[in-house]
Amino acid sequence: MFNFILFGPPGSGKGTQSVKIAEKYNLVHISTGDIFRKNIREKTPLGLKVQSIIEKGELVSDALLIEILGDALNQHSKARGFVFDGFPRTIQQANDLDTLLSKKNESVSLVLSLEVGDDEILKRLLKRAEIEGRKDDTKEVIENRIQIYNKQTQPLIDFYKNKNKFQALHGIGGIDEIFAGICKIIDKHI
Ligand code: AMP
Numbered sequence: 465m466f467n468f469i470l471f472g473p474p475g476s477g478k479g480t481q482s483v484k485i486a487e488k489y490n491l492v493h494i495s496t497g498d499i500f501r502k503n504i505r506e507k508t509p510l511g512l513k514v515q516s517i518i519e520k521g522e523l524v525s526d527a528l529l530i531e532i533l534g535d536a537l538n539q540h541s542k543a544r545g546f547v548f549d550g551f552p553r554t555i556q557q558a559n560d561l562d563t564l565l566s567k568k569n570e571s572v573s574l575v576l577s578l579e580v581g582d583d584e585i586l587k588r589l590l591k592r593a594e595i596e597g598r599k600d601d602t603k604e605v606i607e608n609r610i611q612i613y614n615k616q617t618q619p620l621i622d623f624y625k626n627k628n629k630f631q632a633l634h635g636i637g638g639i640d641e642i643f644a645g646i647c648k649i650i651d652k653h654i
Pocket of ligand 1: 518552
């Protein structure tokens with residue numbers, strides 16, 4: 465299996481690129497943010513539980529995340545591999561993912577980070593707020609999400625560097641240009 469993590473701050477283009485990667489390499493795209501938004505739209509018990517957390521830009525609990533991930537992996541037991549988008553976001557989640565994958569005799573294959581600075585992110589997310597009207601794209605919430613990313617998610621860079629699984633790519637440019645850069649790196653590892 466090829467288990468790929470597309471890493472990067474909110475607004476770095478992970479969602480757009482993950483869809484393209486999953487399609488090209490025939491992998492299953494797992495976006496935890498999309499799973500939550502769908503549940504909120506459908507007002508499921510999970511949706512009701514996480515709605516206010518997400519609207520504040522905070523992180524949903526690690527315990528809930530690993531439950532969701534376990535379900536998603538089981539639903540796609542025949543997958544050729546996965547593109548994880550927006551997961552893991554904490555060291556605990558990364559350890560939990562290793563445990564889940566090791567039960568299938570699998571592991572994380574590669575982590576690729578899209579590098580985009582805070583100012584550019586703020587600009588992009590404010591623009592997305594106008595277009596998509598996401599409730600967690602207000603200026604205050606965006607700043608909170610960036611802060612949480614820097615504090616809780618960035619430590620994952622060293623976590624994966626220590627495992628020799630980490631690569632970074634400059635995330636500013638056209639969608640196709642960045643996609644080509646990502647594919648070049650994947651092709652060396654797949
Ligand atoms: P995203 O679309 O990936 O930016 O996710 C939107 C929101 O869903 C985040 O701001 C969090 O509140 C929540 N969320 C998504 N993935 C995770 C995760 N791996 N851990 C904790 N919270 C998450």
